[in-house]
Amino acid sequence: MEKELKVSAIKDGTVIDRIPAENLFKVISILGLEHISNQITFGTNLESHKLGRKSIIKVSDKFFEGDEINKIALVAPQAKLNIIRNYEVVEKHTVDVPDEIVGYVKCMNPKCVTNHQPITTRFRVISKSPLAFRCHFCEKTTNENQMVII
């Protein structure tokens, strides 16, 4: 029996599945989806065996390139990507926490120079699970529950 789709299918584009429900808007923000004009549909608080409650985003006519999509691994480490062409899944990807995080996370140290001067933040990931990363500038560690997406 075919499963009923909670979010309608797209013809061409990318489906991002297995996003923790509470992090849907962070994913949207990290990928800058609020600034593009593509058709986007999403569903949230959907039932998931793995996550409890998950979100899903479907972006028409958008194909993410290179490391761009790995950025979301910080808030959706189990995310699954399906590349859709003519209603068919033609490729599947998972995401991987990058070794370096540049420009989209704030340093948790209020005295860090990046919080006072126009400087692009930069961190080296020191632990992928639980997530922890060290600021290239002030050398302080920010961990998962202190993480603020810029």
Place this chain on the structure above:
Amino acid sequence: MIKNKSLVSITDFSKDEILRILELAADFEKNPHQPLLQGHIIASLFFEPSTRTRLSFETAMNRLGARVIGFSDVNATSTTKGETLKDTIKMVSNYADLIVMRHPLEGAARYASEQSRVPVVNAGDGANQHPSQTLLDMYSMMKTQGHLDHLKIAMVGDMKYGRTVHSLIQAMADFEPTFYFVSPDELKMPDEYKQFLDQRGIKYEEHKDMNAVLNEADILYMTRVQKERFADLMEYERVKNIYVLHNEMLANTKPNLKILHPLPRVNEISEDVDANPKAYYFQQAENGMYTRMAIIAAIMGVK
């Protein structure tokens, strides 16, 4: 190779590079009159007030024969007009051959070193790093103990926020020391440094009472317990007099023990200790000048 290298964090220098600096410091102490940098200009940028560190660095620059430009009061600079750190550094690095800087924001020196055309020496960036202090501490240990290996180092006071103790732990890790950390619960050594020591297989003990470790130590490194670090002022009042060193406490300490303190001292070392030959904090400050001559000369490539 130290030549042209910035010194932002103590971890920027390898064990061999650190030993090279200490060797040069001894050389400058023997003969402080070495005007090797005549015709060179060094910028001394103090975005935050400092007496000891600035005077020590500027004396070192002058002893080496360099001309010094810069400021010690940020209110007299374009920073007050809103000039960014990047612009100030870009401009100064067009004028000077080396930049020595202190800044209240953490990470400012690393950022400056990436914007500058000339090497940057960090003279303190907030609570983060102060590598010349670490090197002068190590020079003081080397000079008084004859070596750096297997020393028993007791650190007393603020283990949580004290940047000097954190940098010293990192740098001394190459010399297989034993550490004794003595502090109130509020100011215990953070886990990330204890994990670092565990990974390196370095022995350490944590204590609340400094009498428990005084007689074991080769080096007693005192730091200040600052009132502003306590959320609970009652707690501060309770502990403030516990971490004070008095002369009679030194009665049964090792003959080679030396007492270090990054200064300024407030009341954590009683004045009756000053006359004890084991007190070494004032010589330690003097060692700072030779160490800074060594750092500057090595980076400028004249030694």
